[in-house]
Amino acid sequence: MCKVIAVCGYKxxxxxxxxxxxxxxxxxxxxxxxxxIDMDAQGDMTKSLGVDNPEKLEKTIAEAIxxxxxxxxxxxxxxxxxxxxxxxxxxxxxxxxxxxxxxxxKQLVGEDGGDSILKIYVDSLRDDYDYIxxxxxxxxxxxxxxxxxxxxxxxxxxxxxxxxxxxxxAAIRTINKIRQRRNHNLKIDGLFLTMVDDRTTLSKEIERxxxxxxxxxxxxxxxxxxTRIPRSxxxxxAPLLGVSLYRHDPKGKAAQAYKALTKEVLAG
Ligand SMILES: Nc1ncnc2c1ncn2[C@@H]1O[C@H](COP(=O)(O)OP(=O)(O)O)[C@@H](O)[C@H]1O
Ligand SMILES: [Mg+2]
Numbered sequence: 001m002c003k004v005i006a007v008c009g010y011k012x013x014x015x016x017x018x019x020x021x022x023x024x025x026x027x028x029x030x031x032x033x034x035x036x037i038d039m040d041a042q043g044d045m046t047k048s049l050g051v052d053n054p055e056k057l058e059k060t061i062a063e064a065i066x067x068x069x070x071x072x073x074x075x076x077x078x079x080x081x082x083x084x085x086x087x088x089x090x091x092x093x094x095x096x097x098x099x100x101x102x103x104x105x106k107q108l109v110g111e112d113g114g115d116s117i118l119k120i121y122v123d124s125l126r127d128d129y130d131y132i133x134x135x136x137x138x139x140x141x142x143x144x145x146x147x148x149x150x151x152x153x154x155x156x157x158x159x160x161x162x163x164x165x166x167x168x169x170a171a172i173r174t175i176n177k178i179r180q181r182r183n184h185n186l187k188i189d190g191l192f193l194t195m196v197d198d199r200t201t202l203s204k205e206i207e208r209x210x211x212x213x214x215x216x217x218x219x220x221x222x223x224x225x226x227t228r229i230p231r232s233x234x235x236x237x238a239p240l241l242g243v244s245l246y247r248h249d250p251k252g253k254a255a256q257a258y259k260a261l262t263k264e265v266l267a268g
Pocket of ligand 1 (some may be wrong): 009011012013014015016017018044047079195196211229230231232235236237239254
């Protein structure tokens with residue numbers, strides 16, 4: 001059965017795209033059939049997967065969403081969700097994004113059911129994949145709501161910096177709201193620390209704070225994965241080359257960490 005995983009966070013720059021790409025490609029390395037969907041008009045995921053200029057693409061998630069919005073549930077007609085899918089040579093399929101997604105978002109705002117259009121598209125692909133991973137953009141606006149309505153579970157990268165907990169708390173509140181109102185089965189699979197610098201004791205402090213929040217504030221509705229992703233310049237280089245960490249620096253600590261994290265995510 002297909003599982004749809006959203007990578008979410010409240011801010012930009014917390015390694016959502018990096019995590020979606022490297023977890024997705026490792027799942028494919030382990031023999032899973034994986035689709036990545038870029039839900040950020042900046043197209044960072046699309047670029048990370050080797051597309052030099054996403055703005056030149058004519059078939060993107062924007063057109064997929066627009067076509068899904070036109071579907072008549074009672075009479076879907078000949079809808080082929082595959083026409084927006086590209087293939088990456090490291091073994092994952094993906095639906096790219098570019099700036100046109102921003103225009104589509106404007107159309108969806110305020111439209112009745114505007115937060116459920118991505119779900120229509122994603123559900124039409126469930127039979128073809130083991131995992132569908134949704135990369136979201138920061139801020140919980142319409143596109144992010146679409147991501148949370150379409151997803152089964154959420155994973156949340158947490159920056160190893162002072163004061164990330166208020167951001168994580170804001171993300172978890174939004175997820176809880178969407179669960180109550182729009183997607184009763186939505187689960188938070190887990191949180192994980194990224195950009196960890198082992199020369200400092202900060203990660204231990206943040207881990208302690210997160211575990212306390214999980215127990216007291218979030219009432220066990222989230223958990224912390226054991227794997228921590230180290231800060232490494234290799235991670236930042238890989239997307240510029242359009243490859244995963246497993247190609248750019250296969251023996252490096254960050255690649256090993258993403259492999260271990262992927263195992264934890266697959267374990268559910
Ligand atoms: N573990 C890491 N070590 C060093 N740089 C990282 C790491 N993870 C992500 N980055 C870099 O941090 C920046 C933000 O990451 P990104 O995945 O684009 O975040 P988001 O999608 O949340 O905006 C990117 O330049 C990325 O290459
Ligand atoms: Mg991103």
